[in-house]
Amino acid sequence: MLWLSTFVLVLVQLSAAKPLAGKRWDDVAVKHAWVEPPRGWELHSTPPEDHLFDMRIALKQNKLDELISSLFEVSDPTHARYGKHLSKEEVDALVAPHPDSVEAVEAWLEHHGINPADAEFRSAGGEWITIRVSIAQAERMLNTKYGVYHHAASDSYVVRTMEYSLPAELHSHVDVVTPTTYFSTLRSMRATSFVLPQTSSLVGDAESFAADISPLAVPASCGSTVTPACLRAMYNTTSYVPKATATNKLGVAGYLAEFANDADLQTFFQKFRTDAVGGTFSHVQVNGGQNSQTNPGIEANLDIQYTEAISFPTPNIYYSTGGSPPFNQDSNTPTNTNEPYLDWLNFILNQTTIPQTFTTSYGDDEQTVPQDYATTVCNMFAQLGARGSSIMFSSGDSGVGGGDCLTNDGTNRKIFQPAFPASCPFVTTVGGTTRVPEVAVSFSGGGFSRYFAQPSYQAASVAPFLKNLGTKFSGLFNATGRAYPDVSAAANGFQVVIGGRTTSVGGTSASSPTVAGVVALLNDFLISEGKPPLGFLNPLIYSTAKTGFNDITSGSNPGCGQTGFTAGAGWDPVTGLGTPDFLRLQALVG
Incomplete structure (x- = not known):
């Protein structure tokens, strides 16, 4: 009985020292899936396993509710905080992930042989992590299979997947991983x-036309030209x-x-x-x-x-x-994910002064x-x-x-x-x-x-x-x-x-x-x-x-x-x- 008690105590101490050591990363659950390829897309081929791309991981923001409450308060003309907009630092603090989320995601990355310190990009608030991975790595991490998909109308090729999964315990820590199931490209956007x-010959005489317009009398021609x-x-x-x-x-x-x-x-x-x-x-x-x-x-x-x-x-x-070049089946050159809102938003939110x-x-x-x-x-x-x-x-x-x-x-x-x-x-x-x-x-x-x-x-x-x-x-x-x-x-x-x-x-x-x-x-x-x-x-x-x-x-x-x-x-x-x-x-x- 004494031996058993000692053994249990040691286990408890080990668990307290390394809370993530016993996590089961193979207990996965689907994060998002399509029942069929989005209309206009079809599977073209299988990408090389060593094709590299930038994977972006969005960690859940610990104080998102507070951010949105603040947004409405500073935007409501009847509120005492109206017009008192937040600084970049204040916003960064509100969107920062909880330390438990950071710890869980980094442990998952380490499990897959990726050093979090080698991340290509981390947002100022820490809610976005970008890592460079191969197709083979991404498929193991997300329990999925990537394909090269073709969009005939725009002749675009992208590397995407029909579904992806994450370990069950990460679902409470991660909002989204890209590129995965978002098929839109810069060309098909x-x-x-x-x-x-x-519809009018007005263009050639624009200067005299402009002089004739007043706020009190807008000509009907302005409706077509x-x-x-x-x-x-x-x-x-x-x-x-x-x-x-x-x-x-x-x-x-x-x-x-x-x-x-x-x-x-x-x-x-x-x-x-x-x-x-x-x-x-x-x-x-x-x-x-x-x-x-x-x-x-x-x-x-x-x-x-x-x-x-x-x-x-x-x-x-x-x-x-910018967006990535067309996918090259033989290329081993890293490409971006061709998801423009993320590229622009991450850039602009990282600026100290914005329009x-x-x-x-x-x-x-x-x-x-x-x-x-x-x-x-x-x-x-x-x-x-x-x-x-x-x-x-x-x-x-x-x-x-x-x-x-x-x-x-x-x-x-x-x-x-x-x-x-x-x-x-x-x-x-x-x-x-x-x-x-x-x-x-x-x-x-x-x-x-x-x-x-x-x-x-x-x-x-x-x-x-x-x-x-x-x-x-x-x-x-x-x-x-x-x-x-x-x-x-x-x-x-x-x-x-x-x-x-x-x-x-x-x-x-x-x-x-x-x-x-x-x-x-x-x-x-x-x-x-x-x-x-x-x-x-x-x-x-x-x-x-x-x-x-x-x-x-x-x-x-x-x-x-x-x-x-x-x-x-x-x-x-x-x-x-x-x-x-x-x-x-x-x-x-x-």
Whole structure:
């Protein structure tokens, strides 16, 4: 009996000294799985076992609830903490993982022969760890098999898996591991702009046209041929001159191997805003982003030309975020994971000083993004908002859904298809309008998330719409989900200079930079008055600033073989709260 007691005591002491020594890493459970390859993808081949790539591990954030509570408090105009945004250090402290999570993940890495000290990257808060692994290592760690998948429409090849698993005890410590089941690539990611046929000869006489526009009389031609003068008049920014240009900045996030062209911006200014000639913007290249100044992108030029056109002389920054080269079956060269939001967000969150306003014109069908991945990325946008940045996203150009709208869960049901990141509750999503007076444009993306619950800030505004809708479209959308868009702006006939020539471009990717330009001016006004910037907009615009928008009451957004939602009085999932009126908003936020 004495011998047994001594033996038990020794075991207890050993367990206390090495709490992780007895963990069973082979007790695994599925983290995420697809029932079939996402639509458009097919298995092509098996990657070499020694193919190297960067695996990213997102550890659960110990004080995420506190971060989100802080975000809402500093963004609520009725709260005592309104405008008291968090510093980078304060945010980093809130997103840091619990020491137990760090210990568990590092022990798991060591079990697989990986020294945590050799990590390629650790975020400032410690919630992201990037390690370089081979296919063979990753398959052992995640109890899976990787394949090379081909996307015929874009001729893209990526290394992904249909499912992955983690040891059961790691599920409470890890949010997501990538690259695994998120199949979207930079090539198949949808930029929402598209080229339109020229509808007017107005472009050749832009200077005289601009002189004829006043805020009190916007010509109907602005509904089909949109210039900076049109937008400045429509949204009441013409008379405002920015003052806080030493502090206030506007950031444009770009992907798809696109960059904005300096010469085209000058040509654009010469045609459409002569007082801005000579104005420039900063280029920041992230993760191998391009900036060769040859063959500029339609989306990139659209974004920077219209943020500049409205916010000038506010400093603008274009972030060109790169993606990996096409997968080479014979290559042993490490590649990145080709998951752009993570690349850009990890970069921007690591900066000490960040722009007060951002716009992004890219997105995917929500159902094509694994929910754990979408949630992790959405929470990263919350970090930006907590630090005082306003983040605009295009709502998409497929109405309530594009394509066949079939679910990818094996049931092949036809339902409305929300978009992500438009459906994230921590961004401000921008829909589209057309014509003068404005009506909803038919392609304006809008609807209700199936991943994210309806946030409290919009409940009172969304309820009347749902009540009036009644049982129409019952079962086709999630009435309790985060509703979008939040606001809207013109989306048709934007005059964009590409390669020296003026082209007509449409899409809600024109709407997002337009609203971002207006928001940047509001931030300029506040900063020049010694006040903090707006930060996360939604709690403000759904409450005390609600009357600062022009309500759009006609038009609809068909899709999925259905007529789609209809714009009406108040908020609607076609145009949101409406289009911005800078002067009204200036009075409301001041």
